[in-house]
Amino acid sequence: MKGRRTRQSILERAVDLASIEGLEGLTIGGLADDLDMSKSGLFAHFGSKEELQLATVEAAAERYIREIYTPALKQPRGFPRLLAICESWLSYIRRGVFPGGCFFAAASFEFDSRPGPVQDRVRRLMDDWIGALEKAVRMAQEEGHLRTDVDPSQLAFELNALFFGANFAFYLRNDQQAIQRARQAVEARLEALRV
Amino acid sequence: MKGRRTRQSILERAVDLASIEGLEGLTIGGLADDLDMSKSGLFAHFGSKEELQLATVEAAAERYIREIYTPALKQPRGFPRLLAICESWLSYIRRGVFPGGCFFAAASFEFDSRPGPVQDRVRRLMDDWIGALEKAVRMAQEEGHLRTDVDPSQLAFELNALFFGANFAFYLRNDQQAIQRARQAVEARLEALRV
DNA sequence: CGCATTTACGAACGATCGTGCTATTTTATC
């Protein structure tokens, strides 16, 4: 089936564009022009703009997991893996995996007050992501690598905040030191909790 | 002049709406309907959508400074004022000063890849804000309240990241503990640097 | 009050939005 392949290439481009213009700024006609295809031809793959947005979020999630989470899982569970996730996140910003900055940071702030299926999906994915961070912390504690008097949710909150802060400083403020700053804060915090 | 008064009330509403729908999602017709006035009547106050966006950013900045910065300046310079700025920020999120969450967090992520006058203005304001944080840190050091081996830019980066993280967790994830988590992280970090 | 100025409105423009139809082209199967 050629349809599936076309659909996938549409979504890859949609993810890139949405990271720049936002999921609402994403336009069916504009996306079609960008891909040199007809509006109706593209539209037929999704049936509605909302379905396109949901599919775009899904494609972004796959890229996100592939670029950040999966590589870090190669590190042994515990402190090394936790650190690898953090480094992976910062590298993902530096490499510009999404041309407009972290897709999910942008989508989180775009949809935090726009109820509907897209918000629901973004929220669930971010819950999963924070959950993955918490799990990595908990495993580091279970392995005896990390002090147990710190709440995994608390540490996951702080690490994620530093990631978003790095994205903000790097993409809006063009602060070339942003990633180094985030790394320093992450490592200082983790090092202090190391047993 | 009645025009100025009308313009101001338009902008107050525009700020609220833009914090929910975004500055691009803000619509002249929609804003006019919301205020029970004509599209062209409202339009005449600004002359273009971009001017409306710029004026909205300006109005949001005034509210931001009035709600966060000015109150904190009543505290004596040094550690008390630095802590007051942080508490003021968290309180500003809890109180819902902007109905859709922090206007500037949203605008920062919306415009971080949209070059133009609006991005320029948002960037400058955020530079000013981070600069104000740095200044508060530096004053705390000069007063002998804070260790001098920490880079003010580094600490300002970390504090701002925690603020954005709190906004994210509070508004998208509906995490009622978000503000408490941010406060804990802020206070732990500042307390550790206190002399 | 009268009058000049400011402010607001109504209607309309071309462009673009998402979406629905029908026709044509391309693909996959026998």
Add this chain to the structure above:
DNA sequence: GATAAAATAGCACGATCGTTCGTAAATGCG
């Protein structure tokens, strides 16, 4: 290679976008 199915294109729709313009109403000053 014929044929059924799938994929894409073309065209048009109503709605809404930002914007313009001419006119009416409201305002403020003497």
